[in-house]
Amino acid sequence: MLQVVNVVVLVVDVLAGLFLIVFILLHSGKGSGLSDMFGGGAGLSAGTAMERRLDKITVVTAIVFGLSTFWLAWKWS
Secondary structure, eight states, X not given: OHHHHHHHHHHHXXXXXXXXXXXXXXXXXXXXXXXXXXXXXXXXXHHHHHHHHHHHHHHHHHHHHHHHHXXXXXXXX
């Protein structure tokens, strides 16, 4: 049973890592980022609202990644 849970957590960990890479690349940096390619830099208010939502999604994804990595380090046998 624990091996099945470890496999599921491993899949979640890999997916969270990939999504984390994508979400970090979508953030705009000092100049313009990849988020501007998808309409993120159209207006000042729309850009900041999208950045705040992207920040929240990135934080949640990072927490999921961290917890799943911690689980795998703790329970992997």
